[in-house]
Amino acid sequence: MLRDMEENGWVTSTWDAEETQGPPRRVYRLTALGDEMLSVCMLYLRQTREQIDDLMDAYSRHMKEGEGEHH
Numbered sequence: 001m002l003r004d005m006e007e008n009g010w011v012t013s014t015w016d017a018e019e020t021q022g023p024p025r026r027v028y029r030l031t032a033l034g035d036e037m038l039s040v041c042m043l044y045l046r047q048t049r050e051q052i053d054d055l056m057d058a059y060s061r062h063m064k065e066g067e068g069e070h071h
Contacts, residue, residue: 002028005028006028008033009031009034010030010031010033011028011029011031011034012028012029012031013026013027013028013029014026014027015027
């Protein structure tokens with residue numbers, strides 16, 4: 001997935017051989033475009049969370065108000 005993100009220009013990567021005790025590791029960093037994409041994703045997540053919260057609130061109200069098998 002990170003390689004796909006790199007192909008899309010959302011991240012860049014470099015090899016870090018100095019700060020590891022083992023073999024070199026690949027380090028990824030967000031680009032400006034990646035930062036924009038992250039902001040858009042966060043907006044969608046917030047909207048989805050609000051919709052889930054609304055559904056859960058409606059369910060709670062429904063359960064408090066009703067009685068019987070099909071309330």
